[in-house]
Amino acid sequence: MSGAGAGNGEKRVLPQAPEGAPPAPEPKEVPAWRLLLTLGAAGALAGLLIVFVYQVTQPRIQAYKAMMLRLAVSEVLRAPARWDTLYVYEGALTATPPEGVVAEDTVFLGYREDGIRVGFAITGAEPGFQDFIELIFGYDAETSTVIGMKVLSSKETPGLGDKIEKDSAFVAEFEGPEVPLQGVKAARATGAANEVDMITGATISSRTVIGIINHQLERLGPMLEAYLEEAS
Amino acid sequence: MPRKATSGQVFTRGMWRENPVLIQMLGLCPALAVTNTVVNGLAMGLATFFVLFCSSLLVSTFRKLIPQEVRISTYILIIATFVTIADMTLEAMVPEIHKALGAFIALIVVNCMILGRQEAFASKNTVGRSLLDAVGTGIGFIIALLLMGAIREVLGYGTFVGIPIYGANYEPWIIFILPPGGFFTIGFILLALNWWERRKLERARPGEVPGRIAVERAA
Numbered sequence: 001m002s003g004a005g006a007g008n009g010e011k012r013v014l015p016q017a018p019e020g021a022p023p024a025p026e027p028k029e030v031p032a033w034r035l036l037l038t039l040g041a042a043g044a045l046a047g048l049l050i051v052f053v054y055q056v057t058q059p060r061i062q063a064y065k066a067m068m069l070r071l072a073v074s075e076v077l078r079a080p081a082r083w084d085t086l087y088v089y090e091g092a093l094t095a096t097p098p099e100g101v102v103a104e105d106t107v108f109l110g111y112r113e114d115g116i117r118v119g120f121a122i123t124g125a126e127p128g129f130q131d132f133i134e135l136i137f138g139y140d141a142e143t144s145t146v147i148g149m150k151v152l153s154s155k156e157t158p159g160l161g162d163k164i165e166k167d168s169a170f171v172a173e174f175e176g177p178e179v180p181l182q183g184v185k186a187a188r189a190t191g192a193a194n195e196v197d198m199i200t201g202a203t204i205s206s207r208t209v210i211g212i213i214n215h216q217l218e219r220l221g222p223m224l225e226a227y228l229e230e231a232s
Numbered sequence: 233m234p235r236k237a238t239s240g241q242v243f244t245r246g247m248w249r250e251n252p253v254l255i256q257m258l259g260l261c262p263a264l265a266v267t268n269t270v271v272n273g274l275a276m277g278l279a280t281f282f283v284l285f286c287s288s289l290l291v292s293t294f295r296k297l298i299p300q301e302v303r304i305s306t307y308i309l310i311i312a313t314f315v316t317i318a319d320m321t322l323e324a325m326v327p328e329i330h331k332a333l334g335a336f337i338a339l340i341v342v343n344c345m346i347l348g349r350q351e352a353f354a355s356k357n358t359v360g361r362s363l364l365d366a367v368g369t370g371i372g373f374i375i376a377l378l379l380m381g382a383i384r385e386v387l388g389y390g391t392f393v394g395i396p397i398y399g400a401n402y403e404p405w406i407i408f409i410l411p412p413g414g415f416f417t418i419g420f421i422l423l424a425l426n427w428w429e430r431r432k433l434e435r436a437r438p439g440e441v442p443g444r445i446a447v448e449r450a451a
Binding site: 038039046050053054058061157159 | 302306321
């Protein structure tokens with residue numbers, strides 16, 4: 001600790017000088033069981049406290065996460081009347097995975113008021129510029145277009161990479177392009193239906209967002225088709 | 233050997249004269265990392281305050297029971313417990329801010345300011361004095377983070393606590409919300425503080441030495 005204080009270089013005296021305490025007496029030999037007892041007791045108390053706080057806070061944390069996911073699904077599918085949750089299990093989509101099986105992925109199938117399907121909401125995550133970018137996007141399998149995109153979590157550079165969630169022009173690029181998406185620089189845009197203008201100064205972040213959508217559709221696309229065929 | 237500080241001194245010195253960030257240069261990591269807005273700085277300051285207060289309370293209460301040999305591990309254990317509690321509580325109560333602070337909440341564990349106060353003060357003083365010291369130091373930390381956050385948010389976003397303060401033509405100075413901006417800001421604050429301190433010393437009449445310098449000379 002004192003090294004940090006002395007790092008000032010000037011003639012400052014360390015502020016942490018002992019507070020008028022009498023000079024410490026020669027330390028006595030402390031038996032090992034006391035050391036073990038101290039650490040053991042402290043550890044047990046710490047564990048108890050944390051478990052207690054975990055029990056109290058966890059429901060709220062889970063509820064918040066579920067709420068954010070509901071909002072996100074609703075947003076990328078343009079406020080569907082309701083949606084089914086489907087699980088990816090053994091290369092196919094199923095509404096009811098076998099008991100005790102953890103699904104690899106979940107997708108949401110949204111319906112309009114009159115029962116017509118709006119499209120799928122699919123989540124995905126890939127490494128961006130600094131950390132994983134996690135996003136959800138809406139996909140209309142019948143027209144092969146993306147309906148909308150929302151970033152769920154990212155740690156991209158403030159002011160540059162974080163435009164993937166804060167710049168409405170970039171987010172709006174994902175309303176209706178055909179897949180597979182093709183990221184282009186604004187100056188070179190040709191107006192093709194699958195083009196998405198990337199953000200200047202945030203090429204990696206933009207490319208990651210486009211990549212997540214393309215890769216997820218490559219992987220899940222056939223399953224979505226199969227599920228729709230089976231259902232109709 | 234400095235004379236024993238009065239309770240008032242114990243309480244107030246951490247706020248400014250021995251400010252943990254601006255004078256002692258402790259806890260610089262969170263002070264640089266999360267102070268890109270006032271709200272983030274305040275949240276980090278309050279979380280650190282909570283951990284410092286609770287740790288000082290426990291360490292000073294049990295100071296006679298903790299053997300010398302394992303004191304540091306015990307302090308860290310106590311600090312880590314309260315950091316975990318603060319982390320979960322923030323996530324449950326203010327998830328947006330928790331998201332903005334990210335890993336830096338968990339990193340309060342290794343904030344040397346907190347461990348420093350336990351080792352240098354709470355382990356040697358009564359509960360009352362330790363709590364005064366913790367409150368004073370904690371407020372000093374919050375003051376420093378608020379100062380950094382205010383400067384960086386005003387320059388980097390053109391807002392103060394989210395309220396725009398310039399016209400629409402203001403082009404935000406983005407570097408101030410990026411990591412280099414933290415270094416620039418703390419550098420300029422320290423420059424100003426040191427210049428001010430030196431000027432005060434030069435202007436003082438012989439035999440009359442003001443403020444912090446007097447304390448240091450006495451020591």
